[in-house]
Amino acid sequence: MTFAASRPTPATLAGRLGVLCSRAWQSQALTRVVSLALFAGLTAWVLMVFRDYGISNDEPVQHTYGQLLWQWYGSGFKDDRAFHYINLYLYGGLFDLIAAGLEPYVSLPVYDLRHLISAGFGLAGLVAVWRWTKLLAGEKTAILAVAILAVTGMYGGAMFTHTKDVPFAATMAWSVYLVTCVAAALPGLPSWRTVAGLGFAVGCALGLRVGGVFAIFYLGLTIVAAGVIHRDVRLVARLVLRLVPAGLITLTVMALAWPWSVLPPTNLFEAMGAFSHFSFDLSTLINGKDVPIGEVPGFYMSEYLLIKLPDVALLGLIAAIPFGVLALLRANAEDRRRALVFLPLVLALAVPVVFTLAEHPPLYNGIRHFLFVIPPATIAAALGIAALWRAALRVSPGLGFATAAVAGSLFAFNAASFVALHPYEYVGYNQLVGGLAGADGRFEGDYWSATIREAATELREGVEAHPPAKPYKVAICAEDGQVQPFLGPDLELTESWDDADFLLTARNVGCDNLVPGLTYRTISRLGVPLAMVVDLRARHSPIVEPLPWDDDADPDTPAVSFHGPGSATVARKVP
Known part of the structure; x- marks a missing residue:
């Protein structure tokens, strides 16, 4: 006499799987x-x-x-x-x-x-x-x-x-x-x-x-x-x-x-x-x-x-x-x-x-x-x-x-x-306002200027690839202590924006369109620019040296400044 092994049907397999899932869900040890x-x-x-x-x-x-x-x-x-x-x-x-x-x-x-x-x-x-x-x-x-x-x-x-x-x-x-x-x-x-x-x-x-x-x-x-x-x-x-x-x-x-x-x-x-009841001169x-x-x-x-x-x-x-x-x-x-x-x-x-x-x-x-x-x-x-x-x-x-x-x-x-x-x-923001892109320009962004660290690091690495004869002067729209630890020997902070070769700024603080220059780097997430490095070197020399365009890894990210003279304009001096 021979016996044929019965194969489980799909319904049986589904039932067994359901039992296993139920036991796993109820297991306090697994939880x-x-x-x-x-x-x-x-x-x-x-x-x-x-x-x-x-x-x-x-x-x-x-x-x-x-x-x-x-x-x-x-x-x-x-x-x-x-x-x-x-x-x-x-x-x-x-x-x-x-x-x-x-x-x-x-x-x-x-x-x-x-x-x-x-x-x-x-x-x-x-x-x-x-x-x-x-x-x-x-x-x-x-x-x-x-x-x-x-x-x-x-x-x-x-x-x-x-x-x-x-x-x-x-x-x-x-x-x-x-x-x-x-x-x-x-x-x-x-x-x-x-x-x-x-x-x-x-x-x-x-x-x-x-x-x-x-x-x-x-x-x-x-x-x-x-x-x-x-x-x-x-x-x-x-x-x-x-x-x-x-x-x-x-x-x-x-x-x-x-x-x-x-x-x-x-x-x-x-x-x-x-x-x-505290109050001081600040807007939100x-x-x-x-x-x-x-x-x-x-x-x-x-x-x-x-x-x-x-x-x-x-x-x-x-x-x-x-x-x-x-x-x-x-x-x-x-x-x-x-x-x-x-x-x-x-x-x-x-x-x-x-x-x-x-x-x-x-x-x-x-x-x-x-x-x-x-x-x-x-x-x-x-x-x-x-x-x-x-x-x-x-x-x-x-x-x-x-x-x-x-x-x-x-x-x-x-x-x-x-x-x-x-x-x-x-x-970040949720989809009630369209995420970060929808909130951009409508609600608070990088109010800590935390992005300034990445901007400073990007500038340091770019300069280290082509060391200057003397250190470049860097102006920042932030606190010195936020940037100083991330600048190398080829970059030094200056209080005078007129003398600066580069400007580091987050967009949230409103400094991104104050000075004419060329966007050297854009720090962005999800296609939204958060900070930038502005190249100001062309203002200090009668010779127009080639300046690199923004090389942000996201090609869909626009230049940081949308209004005023900011990154949309290069102030070139004629010899």
Whole structure:
């Protein structure tokens, strides 16, 4: 007797594949492996690219501030120059203290070291987002939130150069996550570990910016809401008493990182007032118009938030609002008590938006000063995408697959744009305004002049190929410290643009069409010029020497200057 082996049918194979996928999806061990792989990849990426980033125009003074703070401590609290240095005393010095303290012991150029430390804060913020989202919606949604935030230009790219903003965003993410832990423990009391962590996180936030008071405000509202929802005034009293050590830790950390704030303690309120009403002679670009920072409309921050978030995050936010409202309307008393864990997230996203709409504070550089809103916005987006996918899956597996495919395609598009912009990821915009090309000339670009480093490097390499008899003079539309480390012996900085042989400038600062000359190099991304090197040598010689045209690798990138005498004109002297 013979037996014929039965071959599996396509339907059987599909069924087996479906079972395997279902088991893999439900595997907590595999989910944890993905989380670890994601963070390992992000850490490796940081270590590979942190040397690529330019020096922001604030970094030299920030680093000096850190050094002055160390001198205050080293002098036995006598050398108080840090308390009078420009307006830096209005900021906490936590980051600058760390950078200045490590500088003598780490064999890295000081600004590379600062960028590495800043990226470390950024990674810590991603860990906070992972833990926060995992607490609210599980580890798979947490992976999604971290992945989206990592390819958000104003976080994943900015975390190298925004050395005040990203560390503050990271410490705020930890602060609000720990406020969420307090809410999750109700009607019980938070653990002492949570209490200590909350005090340390809020202290670090205040040790960077006075805006850390937002975290205290969120905590206060959460405690009040807990008393109302649980109908227990004594619960409020017990929570306040439990959190007293957190307050003491906060004050200690803040005082160590920002001693001016407690000498005397009223200085903290002076800083709050200063940042609510400060103003100086500076304009910001919004909807194609240069607007003085004291006259920006209340929707300035909200608009920049919407156009700076990745497209996939916008999809999630659009989905999160109706799903959240629907869940709230259907909630019973017990559901509302459980939903209290979402209140800190809602506050972290809504309060800054409402504050700017109501108060119209002076703002500039787009979303930079409210960058701490991006992590909670990304978490809300991840929750929205997850809710949308589950709703689609309940309708049909095909619709669930289509929803996942749309979200995955948007993420892939945003990730590709993020990589294409490197190392200027923070200048990117979403398709709400047509991406970087659509935002060009309408909204803020390279406000740090980070592109000036690449421009200086391109000029140095070009000159080294044909060394001059004497060094060329270079004028810059930036801070000297942003360029000096990248110029070789054949180039020297000059304050006189009339005597300069070359001009280095980013487009965002408005210097690209002030001087007649020929574009020697264009620094561009995605077909949009960001900075340029202008060759001015023809102005100094009666002999017209051949000057190389712009040799940007992207042939579709136009010359930088579109108006005025800039790169469109060569000032040639007739013998």
